[in-house]
Amino acid sequence: MKYIVYVLGIFILTLGISFTIQSGLGTSPFDAVVVGLSKNVGLTVGSWEIIIAFILICCNSFLNRQRPEVLGLLTAFITGIGIDMWLFLLHFFVTPELWYSKVICFGIGLVVIGLGTATYLHTNFAPIPVDRLTLIIKELTRTSIFFSRTFIYLVFLIAAMILNGPIGVGTLLTVCLGGIILNSFMPFTEQILDRILTNSSTLPNINLKRKRGF
Numbered sequence: 001m002k003y004i005v006y007v008l009g010i011f012i013l014t015l016g017i018s019f020t021i022q023s024g025l026g027t028s029p030f031d032a033v034v035v036g037l038s039k040n041v042g043l044t045v046g047s048w049e050i051i052i053a054f055i056l057i058c059c060n061s062f063l064n065r066q067r068p069e070v071l072g073l074l075t076a077f078i079t080g081i082g083i084d085m086w087l088f089l090l091h092f093f094v095t096p097e098l099w100y101s102k103v104i105c106f107g108i109g110l111v112v113i114g115l116g117t118a119t120y121l122h123t124n125f126a127p128i129p130v131d132r133l134t135l136i137i138k139e140l141t142r143t144s145i146f147f148s149r150t151f152i153y154l155v156f157l158i159a160a161m162i163l164n165g166p167i168g169v170g171t172l173l174t175v176c177l178g179g180i181i182l183n184s185f186m187p188f189t190e191q192i193l194d195r196i197l198t199n200s201s202t203l204p205n206i207n208l209k210r211k212r213g214f
Contacts, residue, residue: 002123005193009120010075010128014082016116019109021045022090023102026168028113028178029156030130036165045087046080053079056129063136071126079128106170114181118189145186149179 020027027035034048041048053076061068096102121131130152137148153175160167 001196002125005196006120006123006125007078009116009118009123010078011082011116012119013113013116013128014079015086016109016112016114017083018086018090019094019112020106020170020174021087021109021166022094023096023106023109023170024166024168025102025106026170026172026174027166028174029153029160029167029171032160032165032167032171033156033163034165036160036163039165040163044080044084046082046084049080049083050076053129056133060129060132060136063133063140069126069129069132072129072132075120075126075128106173110170110174110177110181114178114185115189117182118185119193121186122189122193144179144183146179146183149182150175153178 017027017031021031021035026032030052031045034045034052037043037048037052038045043051050073053073057068057070057072060072094105096105117131134145134148134152137143137151138145141148157167157171157175160171
């Protein structure tokens with residue numbers, strides 16, 4: 001059940017990312033970097049997600065003074081596939097043109113990103129390298145997720161500007177609200193998912209006892 005929640009969380013996250021890209025109002029600084037690389041260099045957005053993830057894994061290993069989290073590549077791979085898949089599907093169904101439809105599209109994406117990130121992070125299984133970096137900075141600086149997330153966003157914002165990525169008012173909103181939304185979802189998902197994961201882990205024991213006649 002843990003791995004199902006893990007994959008589900010990533011697909012929710014990538015759906016939110018795709019909504020923000022389709023909104024045309026600007027994406028998160030990290031997504032602006034990969035979109036900018038895709039437009040200027042080539043390859044799909046998902047492919048650059050995997051490449052940047054490999055670089056961040058090496059960076060995280062250096063900061064954490066531990067072996068590289070190779071499983072992070074698995075998460076990045078699923079994330080890359082999810083982004084390309086959702087972008088392909090949303091291209092046919094979600095193409096906002098009016099300003100208010102773009103705002104709605106972006107708002108949905110921002111909330112869904114927070115929910116998806118909080119969901120898959122709770123499984124504590126191979127987080128996306130940029131999210132692992134968020135946790136590492138949080139521990140090193142002894143601050144909150146809001147601070148570490150905002151700091152990372154600002155670094156990638158500068159990189160996105162250099163690469164001429166899709167930066168707009170949505171990017172600013174992501175920097176200001178992304179950490180807050182994630183921080184808000186963490187207690188909610190923890191409470192719900194703890195119940196789901198606990199119940200799923202006790203079911204096999206109950207069935208085993210019934211078979212044995214207990």
